Amino acid sequence: MSSSGGVITPEASTVYLISEAHSYLKAAALRAVAQLGVADHLGDDPRPVEELAEATGTDADFLHRVIRLLATIDVFRQEEDGRISLTPLGQGLRTDSRYSARWGVVMSTMHTHWSSAFELGDGLRTGKAPFPALFGEQYFDYVAGNPEAAAEFHGGMGSFSGAARRLALDEYSFPEAGTVVDVGGGTGGFLRDILLENPGLRGVLFDQAHVLPGETPRDIASERWTEVAGDFFEEVPADGDLYVLSYITHDWSDEECVRILRNCRKAMAPGARIAVFDAVVEPGNEPDDAKLLDLVMMMLVSGRERTAAEFGRIFDQAGLRLARILPAQGPLSVVEAVAV
Ligand SMILES: C[S@@+](CC[C@H](N)C(=O)[O-])C[C@H]1O[C@@H](n2cnc3c(N)ncnc32)[C@H](O)[C@@H]1O
Structure with a gap:
């Protein structure tokens, strides 16, 4: 939506802005399916969500609702019979795709990023990155000292920048x-x-x-x-x-x-x-x-x-x-x- 040059009602503006504020949930949904490797269980043929849930150790109802959201950004597709397929765009989430986005998505949404994003308003007030105050050290020192964060960061950076x-x-x-x-x-x-x-x-x-x-x-x-x-x-x-x-x-x-x-x-x-x-x-x-x-x-x-x-x-x-x-x-x- 763009308001430049057009008229937008106050109620439409409010609905639009709150919808934009909810867009973090798309990132959360992408993170969840990337972590769980959902795309790896979808080949050329669509599959019922129950089968996918069993293969990924997830709850079928929750998984269906996350996939339904991600279908709105063309990652998955719900077929008319309810089965799920992977779109050409969604293929990038498969671990075996060239330059797979899977670990890049996980890195872009790792806890260091979420927590710091939550404090962005403080950052604006101080003019300083929120991360060091939150985690007690500089970003690369933190990554160096935390093997789990290091694996997420360096693994993801490789796929992201690749x-x-x-x-x-x-x-x-x-x-x-x-x-x-x-x-x-x-x-x-x-x-x-x-x-x-x-x-x-x-x-x-x-x-x-x-x-x-x-x-x-x-x-x-x-x-x-x-x-x-x-x-x-x-x-x-x-x-x-x-x-x-x-x-x-x-x-x-x-x-x-x-x-x-x-x-x-x-x-x-x-x-x-x-x-x-x-x-x-x-x-x-x-x-x-x-x-x-x-x-x-x-x-x-x-x-x-x-x-x-x-x-x-x-x-x-x-x-x-x-x-x-x-x-x-x-x-x-x-x-x-x-x-x-
Ligand atoms: C954002 S990553 C980029 C990695 C790689 N060039 C790429 O494009 O995927 C930044 C890199 O700088 C390295 N780095 C950070 N501080 C450094 C330092 N003082 N001396 C050498 N390398 C450092 C990190 O270990 C990390 O690999």
């Missing part, structure tokens, strides 16, 4: 040879994709020790894969030809980003580039995933999603120059910088 990056990867031309350093590369899914598609490149996966997988992916020759543990606020591995930062800058304040980027600048081989894979906030009032992700950053950490001008400013302060922005097909753009 699909978005796939769209962005098609836009970006990697160098044909040399070393790509994935700064804060997590468990290495992105670096693996880059190396598979660019056989002349070697890769360095750089992250905190407890995050690194500790083994070369089976489909990558071991001499092309190095893991380095460290802290990107101290230094990053030297002599890379391309420094990739995927979903990194949005986690940190401008000052913190400048420290990370300066360390990349110091480490870069002559002629090297930096490719930031992150959302870019566009002007205007259109729906924009970047504006949703920006609130996640506001709730949990000191970071933010940035406009092109804001990226330009943090690069300048780190001795870099914004070279170009490859526009996003999905939520991620590629923002490229070079040494000044």
Whole structure:
């Protein structure tokens, strides 16, 4: 619904706004079916909800009501005979689908996010992310110290960023040879994709020790894969030809980003580039995933999603120059910088 240019009655406005406030229940329903793996029990043929309930260990009436809601956003479909099928969109929830959304949905709705979202009003008053006050520590320290949260976060981040990056990867031309350093590369899914598609490149996966997988992916020759543990606020591995930062800058304040980027600048081989894979906030009032992700950053950490001008400013302060922005097909753009 849009009221710009039209007349809307007060009662229609109230009904609409309360319905919007209930939209968190769609997220809750998505989380529940993702956690329970409901989509994994739906193949090509529709199934009665009782069968699905038995297969997933759930209550048939509750499951039916959750699926009925999710059918309104085209995840499931209720056939005329009452059986349930998975839509083409819903296939993305299957664990075995390429870039499965299953764990990404679980991560996007994990308790750290829900609890912090509940306190967003306090965050607005203080100008500080609610997470540290609620949980008593910074977000990444909390994740590091809680194996369950770490599994949800890192597992989900892989699937969440995997699909978005796939769209962005098609836009970006990697160098044909040399070393790509994935700064804060997590468990290495992105670096693996880059190396598979660019056989002349070697890769360095750089992250905190407890995050690194500790083994070369089976489909990558071991001499092309190095893991380095460290802290990107101290230094990053030297002599890379391309420094990739995927979903990194949005986690940190401008000052913190400048420290990370300066360390990349110091480490870069002559002629090297930096490719930031992150959302870019566009002007205007259109729906924009970047504006949703920006609130996640506001709730949990000191970071933010940035406009092109804001990226330009943090690069300048780190001795870099914004070279170009490859526009996003999905939520991620590629923002490229070079040494000044
Ligand atoms: C949002 S995740 C992004 C992971 C990966 N690049 C991706 O796109 O899926 C942020 C990553 O930064 C890493 N990180 C956080 N603080 C770090 C630090 N001080 N030094 C190195 N890595 C750090 C985290 O462990 C995590 O893997």
